[in-house]
Amino acid sequence: MELTTGLALLVSAVAGGGLTLAAKRMALRWRVMDRPEKGKLHQAPTPRLGGAAIFVAYLLGTLFAWPWSGAERVILLGGLVTFLIGLMDDLYHLAALVKLLALGVVTFGLAQAGVVVQLVPGWPALNTAVTLLWIVGVASAYNAMDNMNGLAAGIALIASGIYLAVALQTKQTQWGVFAAALAGASLGFWLHNFRTGSIFMGDAGSFFLGFSLAVLGVMGGWSSNPLKAWLVPLLVLGVPLADLVYTVLQLRRTGVVTSWRGAIAYSGQVHLSHRLLRLGFSQTGAVLMIYLICLTVSLGALVLRGTTTIQTLLLLVQFCLILWIVGTLMHVVRRPRS
Numbered sequence: 001m002e003l004t005t006g007l008a009l010l011v012s013a014v015a016g017g018g019l020t021l022a023a024k025r026m027a028l029r030w031r032v033m034d035r036p037e038k039g040k041l042h043q044a045p046t047p048r049l050g051g052a053a054i055f056v057a058y059l060l061g062t063l064f065a066w067p068w069s070g071a072e073r074v075i076l077l078g079g080l081v082t083f084l085i086g087l088m089d090d091l092y093h094l095a096a097l098v099k100l101l102a103l104g105v106v107t108f109g110l111a112q113a114g115v116v117v118q119l120v121p122g123w124p125a126l127n128t129a130v131t132l133l134w135i136v137g138v139a140s141a142y143n144a145m146d147n148m149n150g151l152a153a154g155i156a157l158i159a160s161g162i163y164l165a166v167a168l169q170t171k172q173t174q175w176g177v178f179a180a181a182l183a184g185a186s187l188g189f190w191l192h193n194f195r196t197g198s199i200f201m202g203d204a205g206s207f208f209l210g211f212s213l214a215v216l217g218v219m220g221g222w223s224s225n226p227l228k229a230w231l232v233p234l235l236v237l238g239v240p241l242a243d244l245v246y247t248v249l250q251l252r253r254t255g256v257v258t259s260w261r262g263a264i265a266y267s268g269q270v271h272l273s274h275r276l277l278r279l280g281f282s283q284t285g286a287v288l289m290i291y292l293i294c295l296t297v298s299l300g301a302l303v304l305r306g307t308t309t310i311q312t313l314l315l316l317v318q319f320c321l322i323l324w325i326v327g328t329l330m331h332v333v334r335r336p337r338s
Contacts, residue, residue: 001173004064005164009180012061016188019053024192024199032091034200040267041148041283042197048090050193051205054153054185055083058212061181065174072174074113075215078106079208082139086207096261099207100136106211107132115219135214140264141240142210143203144247148273150194151287152201155294156209157186159236162298163216166232169305175220182212195284213237227312228304235301235319239294242323243272246330272326275333297322 027033027047034040034048058079065072085102088094110116111128119130146152160183167176186209192199201209217233234241247270251263256270269277276286300315307315 001168001171001176004173005168005176005180008061008064008177009164009184011064012057012181012184013187014184015060016053016057016185017191018188019057020050020189020192020199023047023049023053027199034202038267041269046197046200048200048202049204050189050199050201051083051086051090051203051208054189054201054205055079055208057185057188058181058208061184062178064181065177069174071113071115071219072178074109075115075178075212075219078110078215079212081106082211083204083208086202086204089207090202090204096265103136103139103211104132107135110215110218115215117218131218134218135211137241137244138214138217138237139207139210141237141244142213143206144244144264144271145240145273146201146203146206147269147271148283148287149197150190151273151290152206152209153186153190153193154287154291155240156213157183157190158291158294158298159213160186160216162236162301163213163220166222166301166304167220169302170221170223172221175216178212179216182209182216194287222301223304225312227309227316228307231312231316231319232301232304235304235315236298238297238319238323239272239290239326242326243330246327247271250330272330275330278333279329293322293326 024047027049032047032049033045034042035045036043062076068076081102085094085099089099107128111124111131116127117131117134119127142152142156145155160179163179164176164183167179189201189205193201217237222232223229248260248263251257251266251270252260257263257266273286273290276289277283281289297319300319304312304315
């Protein structure tokens with residue numbers, strides 16, 4: 001198993017690095033650029049076809065999980081749909097309702113293939129609705145986190161790396177390969193994006209990464225204990241989700257926006273990364289601090305298998321306390337600079 005996942009990681013990382021260079025050249029030639037505007041930090045037009053490199057590198061890595069089962073084929077098809085929707089959004093600025101409908105169709109397909117949250121047995125409609133809420137939440141959180149060089153790709157690398165480690169613990173070869181492929185693709189892109197910011201992933205990348213990590217959280221057999229099975233993806237993805245939830249609630253409470261949809265789509269500098277800048281961090285320092293927070297929270301997923309019920313509850317308490325600290329830190333710098 002270690003050899004298979006290792007090869008998937010290596011192939012996707014090398015492919016991701018090479019394809020990102022190719023995507024940069026194509027974006028420059030076709031003038032697919034992310035231009036500076038209100039709410040963004042970059043000062044010059046930047047190529048933004050990095051999401052295509054991430055997606056193709058991921059596909060190459062997942063070939064090591066061949067032959068794919070029906071569920072895995074549906075997941076890959078869903079990844080293709082979310083990538084294409086994100087790419088169309090990069091090019092033509094799709095309405096939020098269109099993206100939501102696309103995720104709804106994908107989620108329905110996943111549910112038919114058995115990729116669904118098993119919240120209440122015998123209630124398929126409720127389980128599908130919860131699955132949709134989870135996928136939309138994680139995809140939105142990753143889209144919001146794509147606001148500084150290396151941030152979204154680095155968080156995806158940490159999250160998929162933790163998923164990979166837990167998959168190795170639980171001997172889930174197929175999901176280990178999927179996690180390894182996602183980690184490698186994120187790493188290949190990250191090398192060109194962190195610090196230099198020579199290319200952006202765009203919504204095609206962040207939408208796809210969010211979807212893929214959300215689905216891994218649903219599908220991975222992380223534990224036979226329901227609490228532990230749910231706690232693994234929460235620990236892995238908790239920081240981006242907490243950032244989104246706090247930001248949306250704060251925007252609505254302060255009247256900056258007048259609708260929940262507007263709060264989710266808001267592009268001002270109001271996220272944790274922006275607030276760290278206003279506390280005196282450099283962009284690189286802010287990104288590294290968020291990496292550290294994500295890693296601190298998600299490492300708990302690696303010890304869950306051997307914990308007692310009391311220890312599991314203590315990990316849950318620790319998770320909540322860390323998020324409370326993050327929320328307090330965000331509250332210290334409340335005024336958005338938009």
